[in-house]
Amino acid sequence: MAVKLDPIAEFREDHRKVRDGILEITDALKEKDVQKAREILGQLNVLVGPHFRYEEEHLYPALRTFLGEYVDQLIKEHNNVIDTAKVCASLLSRDSLTDKESEEAAKAAMQLLIHVSNCDGLAILSERLSSKEMDRLAESYAEARTKGVPLLEWADTIRKK
Numbered sequence: 427m428a429v430k431l432d433p434i435a436e437f438r439e440d441h442r443k444v445r446d447g448i449l450e451i452t453d454a455l456k457e458k459d460v461q462k463a464r465e466i467l468g469q470l471n472v473l474v475g476p477h478f479r480y481e482e483e484h485l486y487p488a489l490r491t492f493l494g495e496y497v498d499q500l501i502k503e504h505n506n507v508i509d510t511a512k513v514c515a516s517l518l519s520r521d522s523l524t525d526k527e528s529e530e531a532a533k534a535a536m537q538l539l540i541h542v543s544n545c546d547g548l549a550i551l552s553e554r555l556s557s558k559e560m561d562r563l564a565e566s567y568a569e570a571r572t573k574g575v576p577l578l579e580w581a582d583t584i585r586k587k
């Protein structure tokens with residue numbers, strides 16, 4: 427049997443990876459390296475898909491005990507993140523960027539960074555979930571990863587249903 431994952435540790439580790447990726451994108455944009463920025467965004471898309479899915483399908487419902495209706499706000503924030511990621515992906519799909527486009531992409535990246543910082547705050551609340559709940563989260567996190575649907579694909583298909 428596979429070792430059970432620690433849902434809070436993995437959650438925060440994902441955030442660290444996304445944080446670093448976004449900062450790398452920002453650096454790549456400064457160096458006008460669109461290809462590198464695009465590559466990193468592609469990696470983040472793959473990493474973040476299961477993370478978002480886990481959050482919306484399992485973590486957020488569990489956090490409703492603490493946060494009540496604020497959970498709906500979190501989903502709305504995800505809508506914005508998805509829209510921003512799409513803007514970013516479409517800009518970075520070009521061969522080169524004008525200064526203005528590059529600035530726009532950097533702004534989009536910063537929006538994503540703000541979300542990472544906000545989302546990590548949920549870890550402090552998750553720590554108060556019961557061990558039974560934690561086991562369930564561990565399972566569903568692993569399951570979302572096994573399914574491995576990238577963010578933008580998930581957003582346009584499974585999430586819409």
Ligand SMILES: [Fe+2]
Nearest residue numbers: 477481545546
């Ligand atoms: Fe998150």
